[in-house]
Amino acid sequence: MTVSGLRERKKQRTRDTLVRVALELFTGKGYERTTVDEIAAAVDVSQRTFFRYFASKEEVAFAVQQMVEERFYEALVERPAEEAPFDAMRNAVLSAWDTIGEAIEAVVPVELHLRMFQVIESTPALLAVHLRRATEMEERIARLIAEREGLDVDADPRPRVAVAAFSGVMRVTGQLWGRGTELTVCAMRDLTETYLDHLGPALASEWRD
């Protein structure tokens, strides 16, 4: 995991500091009103160095998010083969939510990450990037699902369609959570569960109970 060598450790420390400071500034005074120069100055590195760690100002905003997504993917890989595709995805998110906390805390306070999520949802430029990243993850998941079921992603529409529907719901819950007032991991988890359970009924031809 951790590589020995002063050089590597120093680099990791600089990176982590950049992420933490950036998130503090973004959540504190807003993404757009924070300049890269400010972040670099606060960490005491040159602006050029910032761009050697992160390809763009946006990228640093998603550093923690990245970890969380990887966690979900791994959870999905580990779902038993007998679970139906949609159930596997559903269970993977829910179980990932339960163990994500510590992983985040290793880099930044969980509360900071949650507030950053809100900033992402409410900042047009970041929201756009967030959605694009989500589609990249979708493609990975679709391939994984297809593999699980022994199908060809490009021949059978079902893997991509199932994933698209699933992550569409995930996106809606993310939005609603961001707008709401219960900014806890727990609230997020419950909202996710509720909305996923409504997907079947929502596609039914008759909505009247």
Place this chain on the structure above:
Amino acid sequence: MTVSGLRERKKQRTRDTLVRVALELFTGKGYERTTVDEIAAAVDVSQRTFFRYFASKEEVAFAVQQMVEERFYEALVERPAEEAPFDAMRNAVLSAWDTIGEAIEAVVPVELHLRMFQVIESTPALLAVHLRRATEMEERIARLIAEREGLDVDADPRPRVAVAAFSGVMRVTGQLWGRGTELTVCAMRDLTETYLDHLGPALASEWRD
């Protein structure tokens, strides 16, 4: 529709020319390799004037797309009330596809718009904006669906969930179409139809036939 007055007509003409020239440059040499200065110079206006017509370089890329989306929304408004929500959306896209051609041609050649769509799908910065715009439209649609069914969007999850699933599928078809070789409105229409029909089966718990 059209406002008399030399001033208004001149403005409309400048705007249309900016859109057409921009799309030609974007599709010809790529979005990133085209500068705003180039577009402005080609239309013989100052860069400052370009930014008085479009808030950003991205915005001009979506000018035609905007029209198409509005067309779909109107088609949805006109669906009969007895159609189930999901069917209404499905029929609205399909019927919109049939009449969109002429509307586009009024501004730019349809072929140019189709190639621009491909550029959007394959340019990360544009894809991100495209997805964000899509979610804004989703919100509008969810409200419309809720109204149709006499529901409260914020109380009942089904409108947003149904729309999310629907537009997730639409997004996938858009991607696949862009990657494919059949760059015609017709191919797009058929692909859309096929994939929408697979949504039900994709959510089923058993994929084996």
Place this chain on the structure above:
DNA sequence: CAGGCTAATGACAGCCACTGACAATTGACA
């Protein structure tokens, strides 16, 4: 049709994200 009003434009200066190039520094390792 003269002259005043206002919308539209151009010219200019400046901010910020980002990049290439080169020199200076600093771990790593023989």
Place this chain on the structure above:
DNA sequence: TGTCAATTGTCAGTGGCTGTCATTAGCCTG
């Protein structure tokens, strides 16, 4: 310790975008 390579800082430059102000050009009234 000295050499090598990775990391960093500096600087100059590009491109997207904005504020400001003077100029131009359609419009409208008398």
